[in-house]
Amino acid sequence: MSLFRSQSLRRRLVLISLITTGVTLLLTNLGYISLEYYLNKRDTEKKLQVLGNVIADRIPSAVTFSDTALIGSNLSTLKSDDAIVRGCVYRKDQTLIGSYYSPAYQRTDCPNYLPRVGTLTTYNLSEFFPVKKDEETIGTLYIESSREQLLERFFQFMLFSLGIMAAAIGMALLLANKLKDVISTPMRELSDTLTEILNKGVYSIRASKTNNDELGDLVDLFNRLLTTIDDENQSLKASEERFRKLTALSPVGIFQVDPNQNLQYVNQRWRDIHGLTNDHPDLQDWFEMIHPKDLVNIQEAWNRLVLDQDSIALELRLVRSDMTYTWTHLMASALHDQDGQLLGYLGAISDISELKAAQVQMETLAFFDPLTGLANRRLFKNRLVTSVKGAIRSGKSMALMFLDMDQFKRVNDTLGHDAGDVLLKEVSNRLSNTVRENDTVSRIGGDEFTILLTDISSVQDVRAVADKILKAMAKPIRVKGQDILTSVSIGITMTPDDSTDTNVLMKNADLAMYSAKEQGRNNYQFFSEDMNHSILEHLAIEKEITEAIERNQFTLFFQPKISLFDYRTTGVETLIRWQHPDKGIITPDSFIPVAEETGQIIDIGNWVLEQACRQISSLIRKNIMPADAKVAVNLSAKQFTDPKLAEHIRNVLEITGIPPRCLELEITESTLMDDVEAAISIMQEIKTTGVSIAIDDFGTGYSSLSYIKRFPIDVLKVDRSFVMDIPDDKNDMAITAAVIAMAHKLDLNVVAEGVESDEQLQYLRLNNCDEGQGYLFSRPLSLAQLHQYLVIAAERRTNSYEI
Numbered sequence: 001m002s003l004f005r006s007q008s009l010r011r012r013l014v015l016i017s018l019i020t021t022g023v024t025l026l027l028t029n030l031g032y033i034s035l036e037y038y039l040n041k042r043d044t045e046k047k048l049q050v051l052g053n054v055i056a057d058r059i060p061s062a063v064t065f066s067d068t069a070l071i072g073s074n075l076s077t078l079k080s081d082d083a084i085v086r087g088c089v090y091r092k093d094q095t096l097i098g099s100y101y102s103p104a105y106q107r108t109d110c111p112n113y114l115p116r117v118g119t120l121t122t123y124n125l126s127e128f129f130p131v132k133k134d135e136e137t138i139g140t141l142y143i144e145s146s147r148e149q150l151l152e153r154f155f156q157f158m159l160f161s162l163g164i165m166a167a168a169i170g171m172a173l174l175l176a177n178k179l180k181d182v183i184s185t186p187m188r189e190l191s192d193t194l195t196e197i198l199n200k201g202v203y204s205i206r207a208s209k210t211n212n213d214e215l216g217d218l219v220d221l222f223n224r225l226l227t228t229i230d231d232e233n234q235s236l237k238a239s240e241e242r243f244r245k246l247t248a249l250s251p252v253g254i255f256q257v258d259p260n261q262n263l264q265y266v267n268q269r270w271r272d273i274h275g276l277t278n279d280h281p282d283l284q285d286w287f288e289m290i291h292p293k294d295l296v297n298i299q300e301a302w303n304r305l306v307l308d309q310d311s312i313a314l315e316l317r318l319v320r321s322d323m324t325y326t327w328t329h330l331m332a333s334a335l336h337d338q339d340g341q342l343l344g345y346l347g348a349i350s351d352i353s354e355l356k357a358a359q360v361q362m363e364t365l366a367f368f369d370p371l372t373g374l375a376n377r378r379l380f381k382n383r384l385v386t387s388v389k390g391a392i393r394s395g396k397s398m399a400l401m402f403l404d405m406d407q408f409k410r411v412n413d414t415l416g417h418d419a420g421d422v423l424l425k426e427v428s429n430r431l432s433n434t435v436r437e438n439d440t441v442s443r444i445g446g447d448e449f450t451i452l453l454t455d456i457s458s459v460q461d462v463r464a465v466a467d468k469i470l471k472a473m474a475k476p477i478r479v480k481g482q483d484i485l486t487s488v489s490i491g492i493t494m495t496p497d498d499s500t501d502t503n504v505l506m507k508n509a510d511l512a513m514y515s516a517k518e519q520g521r522n523n524y525q526f527f528s529e530d531m532n533h534s535i536l537e538h539l540a541i542e543k544e545i546t547e548a549i550e551r552n553q554f555t556l557f558f559q560p561k562i563s564l565f566d567y568r569t570t571g572v573e574t575l576i577r578w579q580h581p582d583k584g585i586i587t588p589d590s591f592i593p594v595a596e597e598t599g600q601i602i603d604i605g606n607w608v609l610e611q612a613c614r615q616i617s618s619l620i621r622k623n624i625m626p627a628d629a630k631v632a633v634n635l636s637a638k639q640f641t642d643p644k645l646a647e648h649i650r651n652v653l654e655i656t657g658i659p660p661r662c663l664e665l666e667i668t669e670s671t672l673m674d675d676v677e678a679a680i681s682i683m684q685e686i687k688t689t690g691v692s693i694a695i696d697d698f699g700t701g702y703s704s705l706s707y708i709k710r711f712p713i714d715v716l717k718v719d720r721s722f723v724m725d726i727p728d729d730k731n732d733m734a735i736t737a738a739v740i741a742m743a744h745k746l747d748l749n750v751v752a753e754g755v756e757s758d759e760q761l762q763y764l765r766l767n768n769c770d771e772g773q774g775y776l777f778s779r780p781l782s783l784a785q786l787h788q789y790l791v792i793a794a795e796r797r798t799n800s801y802e803i
């Protein structure tokens with residue numbers, strides 16, 4: 001069977017035709033010959049029967065009388081049939097009494113005795129017929145017919161059939177050949193076309209159609225299939241071309257990996273990013289380029305890609321041959337065909353070095369102070385949280401130092417911001433050089449620094465560092481050709497001893513730093529619970545101030561200002577008092593700083609301004625207060641920088657009806673020196689309302705003459721600390737005299753604060769101080785007391801204080 005299958009279609013067609021025709025004819029002829037033979041044999045047998053019966057019917061008498069002649073004449077009728085070989089008649093005793101044999105056959109007598117008939121050949125046809133007389137069998141007739149004629153006809157038929165078979169097979173051969181042309185040739189052509197297409201790879205070749213039958217349809221279908229393949233091929237080529245162009249132009253490196261992990265394709269950009277020039281880069285080479293720190297990540301991601309067919313995206317560094325590295329972003333995913341069969345992996349890699357650099361820059365900006373390069377507040381807070389956790393974990397201590405530069409503002413304002421920057425940088429350097437590398441130095445504000453000291457074994461270590469810092473700061477810093485002496489005040493808190501809460505630690509260090517400031521600056525203080533108590537006190541005051549505002553517990557006192565030339569009352573300074581229901585009168589020093597810090601000062605200050613103007617304007621209207629006298633009101637720093645200040649002043653002037661020239665605002669020198677430029681513009685705005693401005697506590701704020709010149713002020717109040725030591729402190733006396741002279745040069749009115757003694761009065765008068773204020777003239781007075789004071793003062797104005 002396999003031999004048959006391995007034959008060509010053409011040969012198989014011929015074989016099938018021959019076998020089919022041969023077998024069909026063979027079977028047909030065999031059937032036909034057999035039928036013919038059977039029919040002839042039946043005819044012969046019938047004839048034998050007829051002859052036998054006729055003769056048997058005629059010869060009973062002849063047999064009875066053994067009339068051999070009669071028997072012989074009857075048997076001679078057998079001559080009529082050429083096929084009869086012999087006829088034999090036997091008596092009842094089975095002896096032969098008559099016989100006939102055909103000369104055409106080999107002469108054989110009938111056997112003499114009936115049973116011996118069986119010895120004759122059985123090849124022929126034979127039959128026994130009983131010879132009966134009166135129903136009694138008196139003899140037997142035996143007739144034998146030859147088969148020769150039968151067989152002769154049989155062979156003639158056979159010969160004829162074979163002739164027909166040969167003719168039929170010949171016809172079948174012709175038919176098979178024809179079939180070859182009809183079926184096999186177009187099939188061969190189709191196969192040749194296909195072979196040509198496959199060999200040349202040209203899908204535009206078409207098979208030629210010769211028939212309009214099923215094979216013709218097959219050729220049509222084949223050509224249509226080719227057209228479809230050709231179209232798809234074309235679009236595939238177009239798409240491939242597009243892909244090729246796109247990848248060539250792509251700013252992204254593109255790569256393809258086959259299912260066996262071989263790098264199948266990379267575009268030019270991929271090569272550029274990797275700095276690889278070889279034609280067939282290897283995936284292993286690529287893995288070897290990956291930065292050791294990124295290897296674990298990429299291997300883990302690659303496993304996910306290959307084993308789980310997951311898409312991956314990650315950032316990694318590629319190390320080039322010159323050991324520089326490029327930051328890249330890699331994305332890859334598995335490629336499957338329509339049946340879900342894995343085709344490989346497709347990926348894109350982009351150079352993100354610039355992005356990374358920008359990110360680093362952003363992080364630097366976000367976490368580092370651009371001026372000093374130190375950690376900024378944000379990074380400091382992160383480190384503080386981490387350090388506290390580390391300290392808890394390791395069981396070791398950590399110290400937080402809060403440093404504030406002493407008198408930085410003075411340098412900044414007098415020598416300019418550039419000088420301030422130089423100072424800050426140098427201080428930063430000195431701080432960084434004083435601590436270990438593990439410790440974090442941060443600049444968290446203008447002149448505020450923090451230091452985190454980790455792994456502290458004892459407080460002694462911290463003291464040693466703090467001492468080193470103070471010592472490092474003691475050396476002068478050269479700024480703009482001048483040697484500047486600077487110092488820092490340091491507050492220190494420890495974790496876990498003081499707290500493990502970062503906010504609490506910050507507050508502790510801040511408190512300790514303020515305590516260091518209070519202790520005279522240029523020193524360090526460790527946080528103690530006492531400092532905390534002052535916070536609680538602070539909080540309590542804050543709460544009480546709120547209640548005081550609500551319950552109208554504030555009242556105003558006025559302290560007269562006296563002309564040192566004619567002792568006239570030139571005005572009053574408004575001083576707030578708190579009439580506490582339990583604690584009695586509370587002076588402003590106890591609550592103004594708290595109110596300043598909490599912002600409550602804005603409400604309080606606005607109330608003071610309005611009340612003072614209202615009360616004094618009523619005294620002016622009643623002519624109790626001289627019409628040219630002024631009421632001075634203190635402005636806190638927060639009030640001063642309140643954007644609504646000028647609007648509020650105008651409002652108060654309007655609603656109280658006090659003339660603007662009768663109102664004077666006292667602003668402390670330190671408030672003005674916080675931000676000189678801003679202060680000047682605020683003062684200019686205040687001046688538009690028509691009120692006067694006085695600098696309070698002059699001499700304590702390190703203001704330089706160049707600024708005073710630019711301030712739109714009217715009055716300069718010499719601080720009580722200078723007046724206080726007259727006549728004992730020659731230095732203070734000289735300063736006071738110089739300030740008065742300078743103020744006069746600037747056309748400013750000078751008021752001396754805290755005049756308590758005649759000596760002081762005389763000295764001030766001697767130096768042409770314009771006005772004085774102090775216990776020598778009057779303590780701060782309630783409105784009623786002031787009323788009384790003014791009345792009396794008017795009466796004894798002349799020379800009352802003169803000695």
Ligand SMILES: Nc1nc2c(ncn2[C@@H]2O[C@@H]3COP(=O)(O)O[C@H]4[C@@H](O)[C@H](n5cnc6c(=O)[nH]c(N)nc65)O[C@@H]4COP(=O)(O)O[C@H]3[C@H]2O)c(=O)[nH]1
Binds near residue numbers: 588589605634776
């Ligand atoms: N030892 C001594 N002291 C004298 C003498 N003459 C006056 N004083 C006191 O010196 C302070 C003068 O006021 P200041 O320098 O403006 O200093 C004021 C001022 O800065 C502030 N202040 C007072 N009232 C207000 C206010 O309404 N608003 C704001 N923002 N601050 C106020 O509180 C500070 C303290 O005020 P007070 O306790 O009233 O204290 C007053 C006054 O009672 C003297 O001869 N000897």
